[in-house]
Amino acid sequence: MDKSGLVERTPILDVVTQTLLFLALAVSMGPFLIVAIAASQNLHDVNQAPMAFWPGQDFVANVQAAWTRADLGVKLLNSLIFALGVAVGKVALASLSAFSIVFFSYRGRRVFFWLTFMTLMLPLEVRIVPTYAVAANVLSPYQSLLEVSGIAALLHRLLGVTVDLHYGLLDSYGGLILPLIATATGTFLYRQFFLTLPDELVEAAKMDGARPLRFFFEILLPLSRSNMAALFTIMFVWGWNDYLWPLLVTTQAAHRTAIVGLRELVPGLNGIPEWNIAMAGTLVVMAPPLLLVILTQRWFERGLVATEK
């Protein structure tokens, strides 16, 4: 939409804002540039103080070194599976729960929504211990329920059976992904979008004979494509960049993600200060989410700011 008609002629202010914009761009691009330059220098140049601000010629060699040293092939694949799984899972679960909250009336639906909404205020870091406990043993809530209610003790006394429910997800893709796919942000985003749809659309579909799931898949989902793209992008980038959760849940190299793997490239206290290789690895690891954002940017913006009518 062109809103330029609202803009007044303010030449001085224009210059000021443009300057500010370029300054902001420089500030945000600066570190990125340093990383890129460092990644192309050799061990000697990168350790000069102050650092030289021209690129070297060892970029390819550095990337190769980083790739083999941190086993980035496997880790990037893990990251991809993790971020994709989390993003797809969140999109699917959020759209379904918003569908339920908006289009069906049942007892307690408001309570459910506000309970979900309130978890918005609790980032993963706050609830990481219970979440970890659940990942370590998916059945632990039921186990505690049995113990607290005294049923476990009763069973032990009557039958001599010790109840010990255990199903662990640590060190698996399931453990990485499943505990994270509930999303209040996503549910809220979808809910707000669904609320903008006219009631008549639902009624027209009803008159056309569509049952709820058909309505969901053939009408709601196509209409929320840009929302989906936005949510998917945000969640993919978030999942890709998450450090704490994959670090906790995975202990074996086979399931480590790339972000966690970057640590292996950071020079140790008394090791060789190979920052050029660390930076090359960083560049490689940051590339996929960057690419995704560039590719989905158009959709992404539409999903966040506007609703398709």
Place this chain on the structure above:
Amino acid sequence: MASIDIRAVHKRFGAATVLSGVDLQIVAGDFVVILGPSGCGKSTLLRLVAGLETITSGEIAIDGRVVNALEPRERGCAMVFQNYALYPHMSVADNIGYALKVAGVGKAERMRRIEEVAQTLGLSPYLTRKPSALSGGQRQRVAMGRAMIREPRVFLFDEPLSNLDAQLRVQLRAEIRRLHKRLGVTSIFVTHDQMEAMTLADTLVVMNGGKIEQIGTPSAVYETPASRFVAAFIGSPPMNLAEGIVDADGAFRADVAAWSGLAPHAGTALAGRRAIVGLRPEKAVVLSEPAAGALPATVEFTEEYGAGRVVHLDLGGKTFAAATQASAPPVGASVWLSVQHADAHLFDAESGLRVAPSGGAA
């Protein structure tokens, strides 16, 4: 084609009663228009027939089968909505054919029927377009096509023309009428526009305050309104109404004395009670010379309609509208109103119901 029986239907939303005891029999193939002011419950009644709302009490039967508990898709009704409610992401063809797709009709058969319907509605050139690339009139045609393609037993129209401009409205009105003639499907059409109602209806149903005021042909409703509400609601400009008291001899004494002359002999049915007398604007003749029995009045202003005009007169301090084909008298001129007492309508002021001026049944 199906008959529809609505029996003692009540509808409450929480504490608010929207329909209180609606009875309506619709014969198969009839075109019924439900007319009423906003909030009278007409749309709710339509939605109850469609199955989009649940009935609080009472019964609705389609072709003799009670449908209270049936889902909308099981009732065989198709509906056209006021704001079209097209699926924005689907092409015109997909919009029209969606019901068939849901019903599992094969692609080839579906395309054939879509094209047939599009032909009827003049939509053939637009089949691949999205609804956002269509004009309002075209969108409403798509909505009608979507309803037609299912070959429903009942068509339900929920103010489908309200969002269109006047010219398109007249055009689509004629098209709906033609379609009904061709297909003969039982139709219920809800509107608040009396022109639409009068021109479309086989049977006109006037609703007010959650109740049916009158059922009849448009001309019957116009000529013998069953209540003061119908009299005032139907007709443009509206009927001239005067309240007063009927004395023991059956003579009407209006509160504004000059209006008593509209119906000097109200009859004894309402003797000693308050009554309302009404006269349609086109039944009064404006004379420029005094005549026997004519009521003196002065011209306030004139509304020009092209084919005729409505002269607003000061009759004893209250405005009386008279429709005339003759040239308009100048503002401020003294004129005389000639009325036929037989043209006057009489209503009981208390109940609002029609009373035959001569006494006896209406």
